[in-house]
Every structure is written in C-alpha cells, then in structure tokens.
Amino acid sequence: MAKITYVEHNGNPHTVDVDNGLSVMEGAVQNNIPGIDGDCGGGMSCATCHVYVKEDWFNKLEKKLDGEEDMLDQAYEPKKNSRLSCQITVSDKLDGLIVNMPEKQI
Amino acid sequence: MIKTDALIIGAGPTGLFTAHQLKIIGLDCEIVDNLDKAGGQCIELYPDKPIYDIPAIPECTGEELTKNLLAQLRPFNINFHLGERVDELKKVENNWEVKTNKGKSFLTPNVIIAGGVGSFEPRKFSSKECEKFEEKSIFYSIKNKKIFEGKTVSIFGGGDSALDWAVELSKNSKVNLIHRRDEFRGAKATLDKVYELQKSGKIELFTKYQLKTVKGNGSLESIDIEHENKEIKNLKSDYVLGFFGLIMQLGPIANWGLNLSKKTVDVDTEKFETNQKGIYAIGDICNYPGKLKLILSGFHEGALAARACFKIARPNEKYRFEFTTSSKTIKERLGVKSD
Secondary structure (H helix, E strand, O other): OEEEEEEOOOOOEEEEEEOOOOEHHHHHHHOOOOOOOOOOOOOOOOOOOEEEEOHHHHOOOOOOOHHHHHHHOOOOOOOOOEEEHHHOEOOHHHOOOEEEOOOOOO | OEEOOEEEEOOOHHHHHHHHHHHHOOOOEEEEEOOOOOOHHHHHOOOOOEEOOEOOEOOEEHHHHHHHHHHHOOOOOOEEEEOOOEEEEEEEOOEEEEEEOOOOEEEEOEEEEOOOOOEEEEOOOOOOOHHHHEOOOEEOOOOOHHHHOOOEEEEEOOOHHHHHHHHHHOOOOEEEEEEOOOOOOOOHHHHHHHHHHHHOOOEEEEEOEEEEEEEOOOOOOEEEEEEOOOOEEEEEOOEEEEOOOEEEEOHHHHHOOOOEEOOEEEOOOOOOEOOOOOEEEOHHHEEOOOOOOOHHHHHHHHHHHHHHHHHHHOOOOOOOOOOOOOOHHHHHHHOOOOO
C-alpha cells in the first residue's frame, strides 16, 4: 500500500491509501478524486489521466512505454514531467508519491 | 423524417453487434455516428493494437474486429449515417424524435445509446486566445486546402495528420512544423520526407516547442511558441493548424434528462434501459453495479436491449426466443439455406 497525494490544479490536495497493483489513475477514480478522468479505463489510449510528477519522484518511477509518450502528445499542456497515471503501478516504493494535475484533462 | 424500430447512436463494436441482434429478431434499425467511419474507439484509438479478450478470437486488432462485425451485418441492409452527431432528442407521443447536427431527423420508439465515452471531437489548443480565430485562421481539420496557397501555415502535432499536411501544404505554402518533442509518431516514410523538405528549406521544423499564444487584430498575424527551456520565439503566421487527435466528450447526451454517474448513463441490467422509457444505454457508456468496460459486455448488453426494443416496437406481437442454429425465420433473415 502507498499513501499518494493528488494535488488538484487549484492546489487542493487529496491524500489517500492506494493498494499495491492498482494504477495511480485507478487510485484516483476509486476514491472519487476530481481532475483525473481515465476515460479509456487504463488502456493508454485517451490521455485523460494526465499528471505532472516532480523531478525527485519522476526519476524513481518505472520508465515510460513507447505508446505513453505518443499519447502525451495529445494531452492538455504536456510538460517534460508529464505522465499518464494509468501507467504508474502502485507499490510500497511509491509511498509518499505526489502527483499534480493539469488545469483540465481535455 | 426517417421512421425506424430502433435508432442506434454509435457505430462502435457494441452498436454494430446490436444492429445484428435487432435484425435477427426482425426489427429495423438505423445507425448514426459522429465519426466518418464505423468502428468507434476500435478504429479511432487503437486500429493496430491487438485485442486478446474477444471470446473465441485469440487475437485480433481493432480494425479486424470492426471488419468482422461489418461482415456479420452484410446480410442485412442497414443505413449508416456517418459524420453526423445526434444533437436533440424529444418525446413525441409514444416515440422519440431525434435530430442530428446535419438536420436529419428520425422517429423511433427505441433509442439505443452505444456511444462509448461520447462523441469524438478534436483536441484544441489550450490558449484561450485561440477561440477567437477558430474556423477563421485556426483549424483542427482541413476542408479546403486552397485557402493556404501562398500563405504561411504553422502546423502543430507529431502524428500522421501533422506530418502528412506539412508535406502536402509545403508544395504551395511556407510551412512551420512545431512539435513538443524530438520524436514523431507518424509514419517513418513521411517523416523522412519532412526532414528532406526541411533541408531544402520548404519546411521549418521547431521541436520541443509548444504554442504559447496567438496575436492579431481580426486576422491572425503571428504566434508565440515556447521552448521546453522557456525561450520564446515569434513566428509570422497566416494560419495555424492543430493535430492533437480526438477526445471523447459526452456532448449533447448530457442534456437528455438521463440519470448520469460521472460520464456514464445509469441503466437497469434486465433491459439496459435508462430512466427514460425506450432509451437504452449499452457498452462503455452505461453504468450499473459490477459494470465492466469490455467489448464482450457491450455485446451482451446489446443483445438484451434489442429484445426490450421488440416489446415496444411490436406491442401486439409476442417475442419468441430462437437459436440461429435452428430457426427457419432467422435463417431467412440471414439469407442462408435451412437444412
């Protein structure tokens, strides 16, 4: 399990416990956290679970698969530290992870 | 006004198989989809990605699945209304009157919403300034390429649409191609062509840049693009094109008085009917306890919704369950020989 903090674009934080094996996107959706849609259900095909991850955490995450960067091209205001939260799998190692949300997902 | 037993909104796998189910039990149907082709998310989002969980099909791509579903519909004459979005829906006595954005209207007792996560709309630039110029100097699709002749066009995006149009428009326009990273996801052959055109000065390439803002009084004059390292460049531009793929939006469905949960429509699990009689929701767009967003679940939901349509479309007939293996009537509908 990992404590994950989802920070809305307006700065409003939501900290929840997310079970290992779930994706960071699922953690948000199951806890009704606003700002992450996950329209395609985690198939890396919609870019509506886009988050920003600050450098210290960004480098600790597993590397992106090929298709993720392609999808991020279509996300709202992608940056260097953008990730699709459906592609980040939760484990004990992610305890304390903070992700920031874009202004909107589309 | 087109009269039909059932109108299906959405030509994705769920909508296509539901058409099959309606025809098999002897009902007419028409299908409307906002995209210009059948297949829904399968064809728009992942035509080349393999799917491994369609029963009895170990592996197939989104495109193959769509082709097979269309092949399964071949015995029937089904009207597709593609490139049209259903905008209005209103009750007229025991029927629903449905209107599309192209002015077409339908009268039907049954409306089946198989809309995925809504209709596909182009993703747009985030800068609010862009709205003023939309459909005048800023476009997300091209209807008439002649207007760009002799002009400066700035194209944003890294996929096939961006690359194809950069190559095409470079013949008669000055083209800037701007993308947020060095890698492009478009076809390699087209990309090679772009690099060639860059060398010969026909295309100017700006990578690791994104649109910052657009400038102009009345008509567009220039744009600011911002590098990853925050450096800003001003480019003279008559036109701006954005190719960032499509996004799904619930759109007008949200205004039809249906009970919604987030972006999905609440239904029962007997008929997959919404809170409005004669309006059903199936596939990814429906919501009920235990809902799985699988293609196979959409097939099941469509089969049951089709039977519910029968009761409303043929109130004086009794629906009789039959198997395709043994029913003479069904075989006649399919145009195959009975044993």
